Amino acid sequence: MSNTEALFRPKSIAVVGASRHPGKIGYEVLKNLINYGFKGKIYPVNPKADEILGLKTYPKVSSIPDEVDMIVVSVPAKLVPGVVEDAGKKGVKVAVIITSGFKEIGKVELEREVVETARKHGMRVLGPNIFGIVYTPLRINATFGPQEVIPGSVGFITQSGALGIALMGMTIVEKIGVSTIVSIGNKADIDDADLLQFLEKDESTKVVLIYLEGVTDGKKFMKAAESFSLRKPLIVVKAGKTEAGAKAVASHTGSLAGNVAIYSTLFKESGILEAVNVEQAFDWARAFSYLPPYEDGQLVIVTNGGGAGVLATDVLAENGISLSRPPDSLVNSLKPKLPEFASLKNPIDVTGMISNEGYVDAVIEAIRNDGVGAVLALYCETAVTDPVVIADELINAVKELGGLRKPITVAMIGGEKSYKAVAKLNEAGIPTYPMPERAASSMAALINYRKVRERVERRLKELGRTTNA
Ligand code: COA
Numbered sequence: 291m292s293n294t295e296a297l298f299r300p301k302s303i304a305v306v307g308a309s310r311h312p313g314k315i316g317y318e319v320l321k322n323l324i325n326y327g328f329k330g331k332i333y334p335v336n337p338k339a340d341e342i343l344g345l346k347t348y349p350k351v352s353s354i355p356d357e358v359d360m361i362v363v364s365v366p367a368k369l370v371p372g373v374v375e376d377a378g379k380k381g382v383k384v385a386v387i388i389t390s391g392f393k394e395i396g397k398v399e400l401e402r403e404v405v406e407t408a409r410k411h412g413m414r415v416l417g418p419n420i421f422g423i424v425y426t427p428l429r430i431n432a433t434f435g436p437q438e439v440i441p442g443s444v445g446f447i448t449q450s451g452a453l454g455i456a457l458m459g460m461t462i463v464e465k466i467g468v469s470t471i472v473s474i475g476n477k478a479d480i481d482d483a484d485l486l487q488f489l490e491k492d493e494s495t496k497v498v499l500i501y502l503e504g505v506t507d508g509k510k511f512m513k514a515a516e517s518f519s520l521r522k523p524l525i526v527v528k529a530g531k532t533e534a535g536a537k538a539v540a541s542h543t544g545s546l547a548g549n550v551a552i553y554s555t556l557f558k559e560s561g562i563l564e565a566v567n568v569e570q571a572f573d574w575a576r577a578f579s580y581l582p583p584y585e586d587g588q589l590v591i592v593t594n595g596g597g598a599g600v601l602a603t604d605v606l607a608e609n610g611i612s613l614s615r616p617p618d619s620l621v622n623s624l625k626p627k628l629p630e631f632a633s634l635k636n637p638i639d640v641t642g643m644i645s646n647e648g649y650v651d652a653v654i655e656a657i658r659n660d661g662v663g664a665v666l667a668l669y670c671e672t673a674v675t676d677p678v679v680i681a682d683e684l685i686n687a688v689k690e691l692g693g694l695r696k697p698i699t700v701a702m703i704g705g706e707k708s709y710k711a712v713a714k715l716n717e718a719g720i721p722t723y724p725m726p727e728r729a730a731s732s733m734a735a736l737i738n739y740r741k742v743r744e745r746v747e748r749r750l751k752e753l754g755r756t757t758n759a
Contacts (some may be wrong), residue, residue, distance in 0.1 A: 308334030378411025442467015520563030587663020594671035599637030617661030671704025
């Protein structure tokens with residue numbers, strides 16, 4: 291097991307600074323680790339305690355009688371070098387340092403001392419200034435964030451701690467399943483590129499989303515991103531895009547936010563899908579994690595509201611996706627079932643007088659059609675339909691089809707019932723959004739990823755570089 295791998299697959303974890311007091315970070319980390327169900331060994335370390343949360347407690351890492359793969363550190367900054375030295379001597383592979391008070395407040399030397407001490411012993415460091423790490427396949431929640439993270443296939447790397455914890459909570463409410471959440475903070479040692487190298491091969495991760503403020507080693511990052519995006523989609527939301535934002539980044543994690551235009555160009559070259567904001571990044575991640583990849587065939591919009599169709603068409607066009615006439619076989623099968631004034635162009639407008647069954651039937655017909663490669667289903671809540679019934683029927687129909695073999699994104703636009711329908715569909719693994727633009731943008735990301743991957747592949751070939759994809 292490499293030392294970066296130990297970050298995700300430790301057999302034993304020691305919490306250094308495990309506190310006896312509920313509400314303190316060291317207590318909450320230990321509690322999450324125990325309660326989320328980590329199956330490996332857990333050792334609290336605290337010289338002032340004999341037992342915390344029912345576990346025997348050790349005065350230092352070196353007094354633990356067994357091997358320790360990972361330490362999670364939550365003691366004050368000035369104590370961290372000593373803890374790292376002691377753990378390094380014991381052969382600990384990786385230190386997850388939650389503690390703040392390093393480079394981000396100008397204490398560059400203290401941070402360097404920690405990294406150099408770790409390196410001396412061949413130990414890797416995550417952080418400092420982070421909220422920890424989650425890896426759901428092994429039930430690791432070594433954070434002081436929410437406990438009940440939903441397992442799934444989104445990998446989330448965040449340079450911001452508090453925002454990251456908040457978003458961790460958001461994934462639970464929004465039913466976005468994650469494979470991992472990594473708080474990366476000051477990136478004193480392990481950086482985004484190291485994590486991408488691991489996650490590229492991690493079978494539990496289908497897509498990675500990074501909240502990025504800045505990178506220190508641009509070349510390393512781009513190379514890792516290139517390699518990653520040949521296998522799986524990589525979504526980045528870059529913060530600090532304005533001059534004022536860049537200044538805020540410098541005082542937040544001590545990173546250089548860099549030149550916006552350069553970032554965007556390099557992102558494109560290395561196959562990164564750049565989201566404009568956090569909401570969009572998670573929208574796309576949801577679609578990638580639930581859906582099979584887009585392969586071929588037409589994208590068809592089915593809508594009961596003309597306006598929603600127009601808005602979605604605009605978003606697709608902005609993303610270079612044009613719509614063509616639906617396959618004749620689809621038009622011919624839908625025509626007799628729809629009102630005379632329905633439009634059978636693309637978007638297919640089944641009209642506001644469609645029934646629940648009529649709407650679901652049209653969507654399923656589109657999915658089943660061989661010429662259709664992807665479906666964007668838009669629904670506007672009307673008094674003649676019930677979004678919750680539509681959601682249930684769509685879920686059942688997809689089950690009867692044996693699951694989704696091509697991508698579909700859905701928008702359920704309206705009041706309370708529509709929001710319920712959005713939640714139901716998402717829980718059932720059908721990516722659904724409350725606005726047509728969001729469903730369209732997620733579909734566009736999915737379709738464009740195929741082209742992005744091909745472009746990176748071509749570029750690497752031209753450069754004579756081999757790929758390991
Ligand atoms: N080894 C192990 N444990 C030790 C120790 C040592 N050498 N020395 C002290 N401890 C124990 C303390 O006794 C205490 O346990 P107790 O509460 O049972 O007495 C525990 O470790 C924590 O130490 P304490 O001095 O109480 O620190 P703290 O909990 O107030 O603060 C941090 C520690 C790490 C939380 C704080 O320094 C910090 O950095 N906070 C910010 C963290 C953050 O926001 N990170 C970024 C997130 S996005």
